[in-house]
Amino acid sequence: xxxxxxxxxPLSVPEGAIVSLNCTYSNSAFQYFMWYxxxxxxxxxxxxxxxxxxxxEDGRFTAQVDKSSKYISLFIRDSQPSDSATxxxxxxxxxGTASKLTFGTGTRLQVTL
Amino acid sequence: NAGVTQTPKFQVLKTxxxxxxxxxxxxxxxxxxxxxxDPGMGLRLIYYSASEGTTDKxxxxxxxxxxxxxxxxxxxxxxSAAPSQTSVYFCASKARDLYxxxxxxxxxxxxxx
Numbered sequence: 001x002x003x004x005x006x007x008x009x010p011l012s013v014p015e016g017a018i019v020s021l022n023c024t025y026s027n028s029a030f031q032y033f034m035w036y037x038x039x040x041x042x043x044x045x046x047x048x049x050x051x052x053x054x055x056x057e058d059g060r061f062t063a064q065v066d067k068s069s070k071y072i073s074l075f076i077r078d079s080q081p082s083d084s085a086t087x088x089x090x091x092x093x094x095x096g097t098a099s100k101l102t103f104g105t106g107t108r109l110q111v112t113l
Numbered sequence: 114n115a116g117v118t119q120t121p122k123f124q125v126l127k128t129x130x131x132x133x134x135x136x137x138x139x140x141x142x143x144x145x146x147x148x149x150x151d152p153g154m155g156l157r158l159i160y161y162s163a164s165e166g167t168t169d170k171x172x173x174x175x176x177x178x179x180x181x182x183x184x185x186x187x188x189x190x191x192x193s194a195a196p197s198q199t200s201v202y203f204c205a206s207k208a209r210d211l212y213x214x215x216x217x218x219x220x221x222x223x224x225x226x
Contacts, residue, residue: 034214041220043217044156104155
C-alpha cells in the first residue's frame with residue numbers, strides 16, 4: 001500500500017464548478033502538507049502549503065487538512081479553463097535540509113467551457 | 114533569476130548507452146533533488162543532496178549515480194541505460210528553512226530504446 005493515495009482521475013468539470021481534490025495518507029508523522037499544480041509538459045509548482053490540521057484559503061483555492069482522518073483536500077471555486085492541470089498532493093514529516101516529500105500520483109483536472 | 118534549469122530537454126538513448134542529466138539552480142538553495150515521473154506512479158525520489166558535499170539515496174536509486182558538483186549544480190548519471198529508465202526526470206531545489214517548498218525544473222524527457 002502506498003503511503004499517499006490519490007485518485008488519478010481524469011476529472012472533468014464545467015467552467016464555474018467547485019472542484020474537490022483529495023488525498024489520503026497512512027503515515028501519522030506527516031505534518032506538512034502541500035498541493036502542487038503541474039501543467040502539461042512542465043515542472044510542478046507549489047500552489048498551497050499547510051501545517052498540521054485546519055484550513056487555508058488563497059483566492060479561489062482552499063486547502064483542508066484533517067489529521068485525525070489522515071485526509072487532505074484542495075477545493076477550487078469558480079473553476080476556470082486555466083485550472084486544467086494535474087494536481088499533486090505532497091507531504092512531509094519534518095522541515096530542514098534533509099527533509100523529503102512524499103507525493104501522491106496526481107489527479108488530472110479538465111475544466112471545460 | 115532562471116530558477117532551476119535542466120539540460121537536455123529531450124534525449125533518446127539506446128540500451129547500454131550512458132548519459133548525464135544536468136541541473137543548476139541560481140537561488141542559493143542548499144538542498145537539491147532528482148525525481149522521475151512515470152504514469153500512475155507519481156514523482157519518485159531517485160537521489161538527493163541535503164547540502165553541498167553530501168548525497169543520499171531516495172526511493173529508486175538503482176541504475177543511477179549523482180554528483181553534487183558545487184552548491185549550484187547537481188547531476189544525474191545513467192551508466193548503462195535500460196528501457197525501464199524511460200521517464201521524465203525532474204530536478205528540484207529547496208532553501209534550508211523555507212518550509213518544505215521545492216522548486217522544480219522543466220524536466221528532461223528520456224526515452225531508452
